[in-house]
Amino acid sequence: MVQTEFARILADPLELSRQWSREGRKVIGCLDSYIPEEFIHAAGMIPLRILGSTGNVTLADSYLPVFAGKLARSILEQGLRGDLVHLAGVAVSNSSDAVRMLYDLWGRHIPQQRAFLIDVPAILEGETNHRVFRQAMLDFKDELEKFTGKTLESAALRRSIAVFNENRKLLKEMASLLSASPPRLSAETYLDAILSGFVLTKEQHNDLLRQLLESSSGKTSENTEKLVPLHVSGPILVDRSFLPLVRKCGATLASEDLGTGSRYFWDEVDEVGDPVEAIVERYWNKITESYKTPMERRWLHLLNQIERSRAAGVIFVIEKYSDEDQYDYPVWRDRLRSRGIPSLLLDSELVLESEQVRTRVQTFVEIVKGGAFS
Amino acid sequence: MVFVAGIDMGAKSTKAVILDDQRRIRGSSFIRTRPDFAAIAREVLDLALQNAGIKESDLSYIATTGFGRYNVPFRDIQITDITCVGTGAVFLFPKTRTVLDIGAQSTRALRVSETGKVKEFRTNDKCAAGAGGFIGRAAKYLEIEIEDVGRLSLEAAKPQTISSVCAVLAESEIINHVSAGEGVENILRGVHNSLGSRALALMKRAGLEDEVTFVGGVARQKGMIKALEDTVKRKVNVSDEPHMVGALGAALLALRRLEKLQQDKRTELRGLSAEKEKPQSSALVTQH
Numbered sequence: 001m002v003q004t005e006f007a008r009i010l011a012d013p014l015e016l017s018r019q020w021s022r023e024g025r026k027v028i029g030c031l032d033s034y035i036p037e038e039f040i041h042a043a044g045m046i047p048l049r050i051l052g053s054t055g056n057v058t059l060a061d062s063y064l065p066v067f068a069g070k071l072a073r074s075i076l077e078q079g080l081r082g083d084l085v086h087l088a089g090v091a092v093s094n095s096s097d098a099v100r101m102l103y104d105l106w107g108r109h110i111p112q113q114r115a116f117l118i119d120v121p122a123i124l125e126g127e128t129n130h131r132v133f134r135q136a137m138l139d140f141k142d143e144l145e146k147f148t149g150k151t152l153e154s155a156a157l158r159r160s161i162a163v164f165n166e167n168r169k170l171l172k173e174m175a176s177l178l179s180a181s182p183p184r185l186s187a188e189t190y191l192d193a194i195l196s197g198f199v200l201t202k203e204q205h206n207d208l209l210r211q212l213l214e215s216s217s218g219k220t221s222e223n224t225e226k227l228v229p230l231h232v233s234g235p236i237l238v239d240r241s242f243l244p245l246v247r248k249c250g251a252t253l254a255s256e257d258l259g260t261g262s263r264y265f266w267d268e269v270d271e272v273g274d275p276v277e278a279i280v281e282r283y284w285n286k287i288t289e290s291y292k293t294p295m296e297r298r299w300l301h302l303l304n305q306i307e308r309s310r311a312a313g314v315i316f317v318i319e320k321y322s323d324e325d326q327y328d329y330p331v332w333r334d335r336l337r338s339r340g341i342p343s344l345l346l347d348s349e350l351v352l353e354s355e356q357v358r359t360r361v362q363t364f365v366e367i368v369k370g371g372a373f374s
Numbered sequence: 375m376v377f378v379a380g381i382d383m384g385a386k387s388t389k390a391v392i393l394d395d396q397r398r399i400r401g402s403s404f405i406r407t408r409p410d411f412a413a414i415a416r417e418v419l420d421l422a423l424q425n426a427g428i429k430e431s432d433l434s435y436i437a438t439t440g441f442g443r444y445n446v447p448f449r450d451i452q453i454t455d456i457t458c459v460g461t462g463a464v465f466l467f468p469k470t471r472t473v474l475d476i477g478a479q480s481t482r483a484l485r486v487s488e489t490g491k492v493k494e495f496r497t498n499d500k501c502a503a504g505a506g507g508f509i510g511r512a513a514k515y516l517e518i519e520i521e522d523v524g525r526l527s528l529e530a531a532k533p534q535t536i537s538s539v540c541a542v543l544a545e546s547e548i549i550n551h552v553s554a555g556e557g558v559e560n561i562l563r564g565v566h567n568s569l570g571s572r573a574l575a576l577m578k579r580a581g582l583e584d585e586v587t588f589v590g591g592v593a594r595q596k597g598m599i600k601a602l603e604d605t606v607k608r609k610v611n612v613s614d615e616p617h618m619v620g621a622l623g624a625a626l627l628a629l630r631r632l633e634k635l636q637q638d639k640r641t642e643l644r645g646l647s648a649e650k651e652k653p654q655s656s657a658l659v660t661q662h
Contacts, residue, residue, distance in 0.1 A: 355441050363457055367493065
């Protein structure tokens with residue numbers, strides 16, 4: 001069953017990439033969502049998204065303070081511990097101050113691995129910033145060409161764009177099954193399918209997604225009748241125990257605008273015209289992390305997802321010490337409140353399961369339902 | 375007469391309240407939480423039954439709450455402590471619209487409706503700096519019995535400032551105050567003031583309304599009540615047994631749940647009897 005396959009892959013997310021490396025294929029670790037993976041793919045390498053780990057951080061504590069956040073700290077921990085030794089390189093953008101610091105730290109403490117930096121402007125609007133952004137993307141392309149000794153031909157780029165766009169279309173189709181009434185896919189399967197995509201080749205992921213969509217066709221996800229449909233928003237959700245916890249509290253995920261979810265796959269690359277420029281435009285226009293994309297565009301994406309799923313409430317999962325997302329929350333909360341949609345803020349450090357989280361989610365579900373046993 | 379029970383299994387103590395169908399408290403009990411939650415829940419319920427002078431078989435419904443609410447095998451329903459304290463506080467003080475609950479490990483601020491339903495809530499972080507555990511650590515360092523903390527704090531003439539947001543660092547501040555020769559009562563009041571200002575921030579985020587009710591084990595400390603009133607600049611409601619409000623709320627919700635189930639059953643029975651009469655009735659209609 002494809003669901004079992006996703007779970008098997010996620011049990012050891014780096015195993016496949018180790019295997020690729022043993023087979024002589026070059027793997028580039030992407031440390032955030034501004035890395036144009038199509039360039040890496042077209043250069044004959046495999047982009048692998050690194051999403052940190054939930055274990056203790058000890059080695060990285062010497063270089064990054066606690067307030068850099070668990071994601072950046074645990075990625076550096078993985079690097080220092082040698083978990084990522086099989087990667088040919090890592091690519092970083094300045095999507096946040098902490099992630100940007102990883103570029104310097106990698107160069108200093110893991111110099112045997114090539115680190116690429118994409119200097120993304122502070123906010124993605126305005127002509128000047130667009131020029132800077134475009135040049136940063138082109139520089140990254142040039143660096144990849146020097147690194148591989150190959151020129152990125154238009155034909156290869158078009159093939160990569162087609163593979164990635166198919167992946168995005170399949171993921172969007174999966175999102176529509178999740179939001180259907182009744183849902184045609186369980187929330188747990190949805191999350192596993194998305195997370196698996198970060199550690200599979202896009203071709204492998206597309207195959208599994210097609211199988212999943214085919215097996216879900218015409219089916220209704222079990223036992224969702226009495227569950228309250230919720231939307232989950234935030235930069236990252238990798239804790240697979242969270243959705244079962246939400247289910248135990250009487251609710252389920254109906255839609256999301258996660259950095260590791262729809263924000264990652266919602267926007268496609270235009271397949272007409274120059275492929276390099278199309279890729280640049282896609283990453284310029286994509287809905288993404290707080291403080292890079294103008295606020296109103298992010299709000300519209302959030303609102304569209306909620307309206308699509310008819311979610312009765314929103315849970316914001318925000319990484320502790322992530323100032324960018326913490327600043328957003330009061331604005332989103334007030335706007336949602338004015339539309340009669342309640343929201344809950346949960347602090348995460350990649351891990352969400354605890355009795356405190358369970359009590360908060362259960363109380364929130366009780367509020368959404370209008371009482372403890374409505 | 376119908377009886378229900380509410381059991382609140384908190385981090386430090388477990389409480390039980392027994393109510394009758396007129397919403398009168400018929401018995402209660404209070405013991406320390408220890409490992410083997412199921413046995414503790416059994417013990418606290420037995421004590422409350424004894425106190426009420428009834429048998430377990432007289433109970434029609436049992437609701438559990440608190441962090442150990444899932445560990446009571448003989449429960450009928452489990453409800454969060456946030457929902458329960460909201461219900462309990464509004465039952466005791468009907469004009470309550472903001473509830474502050476400070477227990478051993480957690481602090482919660484709630485905005486509630488006139489029926490006690492939670493409209494908005496905020497909780498403290500995992501760290502104990504804003505909860506009763508912090509006072510316990512301070513008392514231990516100062517070699518004061520926890521029962522004496524509230525009285526001593528009330529005697530403070532020159533409250534000291536404890537500014538740190540971290541319980542461990544705050545302990546260093548306490549050590550500095552002791553080294554500087556400050557009186558224990560002034561340091562304890564500083565601890566209470568520190569908790570009061572954190573609680574104010576939490577209440578503001580949840581929505582600070584006119585009438586505030588303070589519940590939870592820490593509300594038994596008179597010095598803490600004074601510190602809170604000074605911080606929020608108004609009188610706050612505190613019941614005689616503020617630590618029992620969660621269990622009371624659980625019992626009230628147990629009764630509400632039981633009444634709803636009975637009402638549903640009556641509706642269902644009425645539906646069935648209406649169904650039986652239907653053919654005859656429709657036959658009459660058809661004839662005309």
